[in-house]
Amino acid sequence: MTPRERLHAACNGAAVDYSPVVIPYHAIFLRDHWEEVTGEPWWKTSDGNIASSVQVERDFLEATGMDWTGIGIGASRQFRETHSASVRDGVPYLTNTVTGEETELRHWPRSGDHYSVNCASVTTLEDIERVVQVRSAREILDSGLLDGARAVVESVGASHAVYAAVNHPSWTYTCFGFENMMTNMVENPALVHALSERMCEKAIEEIKAFAAIGVDFVWVELCLVGRDSISRSAFREFVTPYSRPLVDVARQNEMITVFYVCGDVSDRLEDLVSVSPMCLSFEESKKGFCVNLDAISRVVGDSVCLFGNLDAIGVLENGSDVLLAREIERLLEIGNRTGKFVMSLGSPVTPDTPVGRVRRFGELTRHLSTR
Numbered sequence: 001m002t003p004r005e006r007l008h009a010a011c012n013g014a015a016v017d018y019s020p021v022v023i024p025y026h027a028i029f030l031r032d033h034w035e036e037v038t039g040e041p042w043w044k045t046s047d048g049n050i051a052s053s054v055q056v057e058r059d060f061l062e063a064t065g066m067d068w069t070g071i072g073i074g075a076s077r078q079f080r081e082t083h084s085a086s087v088r089d090g091v092p093y094l095t096n097t098v099t100g101e102e103t104e105l106r107h108w109p110r111s112g113d114h115y116s117v118n119c120a121s122v123t124t125l126e127d128i129e130r131v132v133q134v135r136s137a138r139e140i141l142d143s144g145l146l147d148g149a150r151a152v153v154e155s156v157g158a159s160h161a162v163y164a165a166v167n168h169p170s171w172t173y174t175c176f177g178f179e180n181m182m183t184n185m186v187e188n189p190a191l192v193h194a195l196s197e198r199m200c201e202k203a204i205e206e207i208k209a210f211a212a213i214g215v216d217f218v219w220v221e222l223c224l225v226g227r228d229s230i231s232r233s234a235f236r237e238f239v240t241p242y243s244r245p246l247v248d249v250a251r252q253n254e255m256i257t258v259f260y261v262c263g264d265v266s267d268r269l270e271d272l273v274s275v276s277p278m279c280l281s282f283e284e285s286k287k288g289f290c291v292n293l294d295a296i297s298r299v300v301g302d303s304v305c306l307f308g309n310l311d312a313i314g315v316l317e318n319g320s321d322v323l324l325a326r327e328i329e330r331l332l333e334i335g336n337r338t339g340k341f342v343m344s345l346g347s348p349v350t351p352d353t354p355v356g357r358v359r360r361f362g363e364l365t366r367h368l369s370t371r
Helices: 003-011 026-039 049-063 077-082 125-131 137-140 147-156 177-186 189-212 232-238 244-252 269-274 292-302 312-315 321-338 354-369
Strands: 066-072 083-088 091-095 102-104 162-165 219-220 257-261 279-282 304-308
Touching: 003 066, 003 162, 026 049, 026 066, 026 279, 026 354, 049 066, 049 147, 049 354, 066 147, 083 177, 125 189, 125 279, 137 189, 147 162, 162 189, 177 189, 177 232, 189 219, 189 232, 189 244, 219 244, 244 257, 269 292, 279 292, 292 304, 304 321, 312 321, 312 354, 321 354
Parallel strands: 066 162, 162 219, 219 257, 257 279, 279 304
Antiparallel strands: 083 091, 091 102
């Protein structure tokens, strides 16, 4: 079986030669491990260089041995035609070839950067359309924003699965800020619903565009929706209604949805299953809450494919090979019982985890799932 065939089979409960294995957030992994993964200069894709982007994804698959890679919305065709990245005196620059304006490129910080919403961008219904720009799938495709992604699919998609991430419509905190998101659910629910509906429209069009270029999987991240953040009644009012439309449009386009749900999900598993995502993925236990995949599997049964939530810090980064193998075996046992399972991590690979360790994760998974 090819990695792509293996992933599709596992998600549908069909027989596989061994367990598929993936890592979430491959873009974060590349950010933190770029020089270990590829010989392409980090600045070379800044002008939307498609050939370089394709090579990076091929190098990622070769270096890690994972069964999928990820793509996203990139630079427009107009941007690529009017910008060029180059190095002068050892310093990389992005040059606007029309105006001659140069911008010095800075290497992104390892481990990422701090993100905060200090001032809400949406305070009234009138703000929503201005702040949340919705482009139709046709507009996304015609502008060339997915030309690079299409090239990746054409290069590796016959053998490996390709996923794209979309924001769940519950990401209202990106416009409200955290505190206003929490208070608006109580004091101004109509505004929350209106913003969520607009975000849902945006996500649907992005899914349609990804489907048009042959993407297999849609990774939908749900943050601040667990028991540790909001009540179950709030989850049912502000999260559930905007989940099913994403699942439906993906299914209509023969794509597989993976809902990655952060936080404590112990009291809302039935609600998650009710919207019928093909796959569910969860964090590992941390931050004071427990995510017991064995207990979860006994609630959801074979209604969905479960992704493993191996501990990215305690096991993958800091654990011994013996501990890594033991945890893989424990998760595989859960997968064998449910019949639908993909080995994965509960969180992104940490910056201090060597690429070789990620490759070992895949090798052990394949070895242990064929015994």
